[in-house]
Amino acid sequence: MSDQNIKAIVFDVYGTLFDVHSVIKECERQFPERGQKISEIWRKKQLEYSFLRGLMGNYRPFWEITKDALTYACMVEDVELTETKEEKLLDAYLKLEPYKEVEGILSQLEGYQLAVFSNGSEEMLHPLIEHHHFQGYFNQLISVNGIKQFKPHPSSYLHALEQLGVEREEVLFLSSNTWDIAGAKTFGFQVAWVNRSGGIMDELGVTPDHVVSDLTELFD
Amino acid sequence: MSDQNIKAIVFDVYGTLFDVHSVIKECERQFPERGQKISEIWRKKQLEYSFLRGLMGNYRPFWEITKDALTYACMVEDVELTETKEEKLLDAYLKLEPYKEVEGILSQLEGYQLAVFSNGSEEMLHPLIEHHHFQGYFNQLISVNGIKQFKPHPSSYLHALEQLGVEREEVLFLSSNTWDIAGAKTFGFQVAWVNRSGGIMDELGVTPDHVVSDLTELFD
Numbered sequence: 001m002s003d004q005n006i007k008a009i010v011f012d013v014y015g016t017l018f019d020v021h022s023v024i025k026e027c028e029r030q031f032p033e034r035g036q037k038i039s040e041i042w043r044k045k046q047l048e049y050s051f052l053r054g055l056m057g058n059y060r061p062f063w064e065i066t067k068d069a070l071t072y073a074c075m076v077e078d079v080e081l082t083e084t085k086e087e088k089l090l091d092a093y094l095k096l097e098p099y100k101e102v103e104g105i106l107s108q109l110e111g112y113q114l115a116v117f118s119n120g121s122e123e124m125l126h127p128l129i130e131h132h133h134f135q136g137y138f139n140q141l142i143s144v145n146g147i148k149q150f151k152p153h154p155s156s157y158l159h160a161l162e163q164l165g166v167e168r169e170e171v172l173f174l175s176s177n178t179w180d181i182a183g184a185k186t187f188g189f190q191v192a193w194v195n196r197s198g199g200i201m202d203e204l205g206v207t208p209d210h211v212v213s214d215l216t217e218l219f220d
Numbered sequence: 221m222s223d224q225n226i227k228a229i230v231f232d233v234y235g236t237l238f239d240v241h242s243v244i245k246e247c248e249r250q251f252p253e254r255g256q257k258i259s260e261i262w263r264k265k266q267l268e269y270s271f272l273r274g275l276m277g278n279y280r281p282f283w284e285i286t287k288d289a290l291t292y293a294c295m296v297e298d299v300e301l302t303e304t305k306e307e308k309l310l311d312a313y314l315k316l317e318p319y320k321e322v323e324g325i326l327s328q329l330e331g332y333q334l335a336v337f338s339n340g341s342e343e344m345l346h347p348l349i350e351h352h353h354f355q356g357y358f359n360q361l362i363s364v365n366g367i368k369q370f371k372p373h374p375s376s377y378l379h380a381l382e383q384l385g386v387e388r389e390e391v392l393f394l395s396s397n398t399w400d401i402a403g404a405k406t407f408g409f410q411v412a413w414v415n416r417s418g419g420i421m422d423e424l425g426v427t428p429d430h431v432v433s434d435l436t437e438l439f440d
């Protein structure tokens with residue numbers, strides 16, 4: 001990564017800096033032998049509900065959607081989500097584990113404006129970043145909740161751009177989520193797809209500027 | 221179903237009148253032992269791409285999206301999609317099997333304006349309906365392609381309503397797809413969820429007016 005035009009480096013959060021499936025442990029504790037399945041449905045529905053509410057024009061903060069998706073996952077798996085269990089699982093979402101290279105990379109990115117830009121609403125985003133003492137690395141923590149339109153809608157990326165105060169081609173945006181890469185590139189950011197799971201780019205008519213397996217590969 | 225106010229009965233197509241997974245046979249023929257998996261990914265990505273393109277404001281007709289989704293499914297499953305194989309698989313999509321009760325029900329719904337309303341573009345919708353000689357049952361075949369915005373965006377349902385020429389509360393809309401039920405109900409149609417697979421309604425803040433396991437249950 002040696003593009004002289006980049007002024008701001010912007011990171012997606014869920015799946016990119018933090019492993020959403022680190023909740024499996026707590027899922028497994030609450031629902032033995034169902035942890036992985038519940039975690040998978042939880043994430044799948046969390047994304048799907050954000051896309052559908054975005055399309056329907058029926059916004060609800062991502063933290064509420066995260067609860068709705070957990071409720072659905074437990075109904076499908078036919079397990080009882082008591083208040084105590086819900087509290088423990090949601091709490092685990094506020095303490096997701098960062099990928100192992102993240103802090104080392106963040107600490108060496110001097111000279112750039114650094115930000116996160118997430119579908120996550122403030123009440124879930126801020127505790128997560130603060131739990132890991134990452135707030136010092138970022139100039140901005142940007143949530144789509146400020147515009148009430150989820151990624152990958154263009155207005156969400158416009159909201160981020162306005163918060164950053166740079167030109168759109170001066171932004172390097174990193175995400176592990178192919179739909180987020182498609183949205184950001186379509187909007188006009190430079191994009192790096194952090195392909196952590198060795199996946200295949202979705203057929204959305206977009207080619208990422210960079211494809212890396214983790215953050216180290218991009219910045220070393 | 222005895223609501224005196226209903227003037228138009230409108231059916232979703234894919235998954236509601238026709239079984240999208242009836243392509244498994246052709247998938248299996250082209251890719252032995254991978255048929256079911258490919259069919260599942262194909263449908264999953266077809267829906268996902270329509271939602272994402274809807275959100276990104278990057279419309280492409282559903283027939284093209286159906287091809288893109290098949291391309292992705294074959295890449296993920298690491299099988300070669302030759303031109304011949306693609307042609308055979310897409311042709312199977314134009315001849316999907318209707319659910320067994322569909323024709324019997326359509327033939328007895330006299331006195332109502334009947335229509336289909338689908339994300340499918342005309343070049344896939346018309347051949348499918350005509351292949352089964354169903355065109356005589358419907359007053360209208362409505363595609364979102366007329367407005368270039370996929371369900372569940374409200375403008376797509378508005379487009380259908382304008383084609384129907386009735387009031388929105390005079391429409392009974394039937395779909396097997398929970399996201400379609402959520403979109404149609406949010407827009408203001410009366411809705412019946414055809415829960416063919418014994419699933420659970422998604423947590424999208426919407427309760428269907430009717431829930432039935434097939435069309436017979438609603439109209440008998």
